Amino acid sequence: MQALAPSPITNTATNPLRKRGYTTTKLNFHPSQLSIRCSAFGRNGAVTGSRADWQSTCAILASKVISQDHNSGSEKPDNNDNDNNEEEGKTKIAGINGHQILNLLPVSTMTSNSNTVTNNNNNLPKPLSLSTDFSSPPMHGSTLRVAYQGVPGAYSEAAAGKAYPGCEAIPCDQFEVAFQAVELWIADRAVLPVENSLGGSIHRNYDLLLRHRLHIVGEVQLPVHHCLLALPGVRKEYLTRVISHPQALAQCEHTLTKLGLNVTREAVDDTAGAAEYVASNGLRDTAAIASSRAADLYGLQVLADGIQDDSGNVTRFVMLAREPIIPRTDRPFKTSIVFATYDNGEGKGTSSLFKVLSAFAFRNISLTKIESRPHRHRPIRLVDDANVGTAKHFEYMFYVDFEASMAEPRAQNALAEVQEFTSFLRVLGSYPMDMSPWAPSCSDQK
Numbered sequence: 001m002q003a004l005a006p007s008p009i010t011n012t013a014t015n016p017l018r019k020r021g022y023t024t025t026k027l028n029f030h031p032s033q034l035s036i037r038c039s040a041f042g043r044n045g046a047v048t049g050s051r052a053d054w055q056s057t058c059a060i061l062a063s064k065v066i067s068q069d070h071n072s073g074s075e076k077p078d079n080n081d082n083d084n085n086e087e088e089g090k091t092k093i094a095g096i097n098g099h100q101i102l103n104l105l106p107v108s109t110m111t112s113n114s115n116t117v118t119n120n121n122n123n124l125p126k127p128l129s130l131s132t133d134f135s136s137p138p139m140h141g142s143t144l145r146v147a148y149q150g151v152p153g154a155y156s157e158a159a160a161g162k163a164y165p166g167c168e169a170i171p172c173d174q175f176e177v178a179f180q181a182v183e184l185w186i187a188d189r190a191v192l193p194v195e196n197s198l199g200g201s202i203h204r205n206y207d208l209l210l211r212h213r214l215h216i217v218g219e220v221q222l223p224v225h226h227c228l229l230a231l232p233g234v235r236k237e238y239l240t241r242v243i244s245h246p247q248a249l250a251q252c253e254h255t256l257t258k259l260g261l262n263v264t265r266e267a268v269d270d271t272a273g274a275a276e277y278v279a280s281n282g283l284r285d286t287a288a289i290a291s292s293r294a295a296d297l298y299g300l301q302v303l304a305d306g307i308q309d310d311s312g313n314v315t316r317f318v319m320l321a322r323e324p325i326i327p328r329t330d331r332p333f334k335t336s337i338v339f340a341t342y343d344n345g346e347g348k349g350t351s352s353l354f355k356v357l358s359a360f361a362f363r364n365i366s367l368t369k370i371e372s373r374p375h376r377h378r379p380i381r382l383v384d385d386a387n388v389g390t391a392k393h394f395e396y397m398f399y400v401d402f403e404a405s406m407a408e409p410r411a412q413n414a415l416a417e418v419q420e421f422t423s424f425l426r427v428l429g430s431y432p433m434d435m436s437p438w439a440p441s442c443s444d445q446k
């Protein structure tokens, strides 16, 4: 099979690299990529329990949950999860916490000549896209289907395999599509990056978490080890351009400079997609930043290994499902919430954010993350003062992760208190923390 040849189009305003003066490119994939063929490995269970239990645990919050603008679509009962299957639950935790080798797709059979590399392996699954016809979901048997953004060889695919060893990894061309794949029962889970130790938060996914109705059921942290990939025979001196996912470019920014490359940097949808693009278009002046697995899959050589700016480069992914899991107290749990505080004009007093955070501090609950995003429905609040003019206050949604399980009374009490100072509050999920051993991505870093 001839490798797909994505046609580059210029990306628009949203790309963070524009701020840095990078040209941005978006790869479009061929329509034939809409078919879904996934790597199949065996069934992996999920931690679930009686929904009634979870709902009563969270009943305290129910009155405050406000519908967002977007419905999640189908909400049939999730038959993929066995509500009381303790053994399956253990399997999943072992998968998250252990360092299991990812049994991913077979490495492509590639043929190369001096100009192009042809991917002869038609086994690689093709990404779902917004234009995919979801009306007839594929038959899938009992294997857990996990949607991720990117193409085979992307770090998100590796994260899906770490979170759910033995799963079917389903590539999607956008984060939004991964959400929809779960909502529409194309996939059972989505695995999405939310933050990176060098590049920071992946804001798009925070916004999508709020807009969709999926639940966070787990987290997984993946050491990210980047390579500079080019066609066989290409030398660094030939390069005029390096392409990759914006986060990957940001994570390698200083190293690229140190390597003395006189290149422009261009953003594309995902790291492995960049590698595929270089290979399928026979680009001898362009390198991709991607994983060594992407090099194998798309027949590229590794020009430089471990080019992330820090050896501790790690990306945190969350796993999403249609139903929440039952929170437990026999292992470390984390809970993620999103809220909006009352503004002063709503007669609820001042310092709302401080009061919300105090609810956790007073109960010795550690916060592990706080993120703020513009409030979609009221991004700006105007306060007129006849004497001095109009103050324009930005309004935010705050995302907080804290180290406690919703099964713990202290977490329930903290949220009961938080309700007093918030006009909106939603529990995004209460889930086991990733406690896997620390394994930096490379030891020979600069």
Ligand SMILES: O=C(O)C(=O)C[C@]1(C(=O)O)C=C[C@@H](O)C=C1
Pocket: 149, 150, 153, 154, 155, 156, 157, 193, 196, 202, 224, 245, 247, 248, 269, 270, 271, 272, 315
């Ligand atoms: O492009 C990929 O390979 C991805 O999985 C995406 C992504 C990201 O969104 O941050 C994931 C991990 C790395 O930090 C770089 C890129």
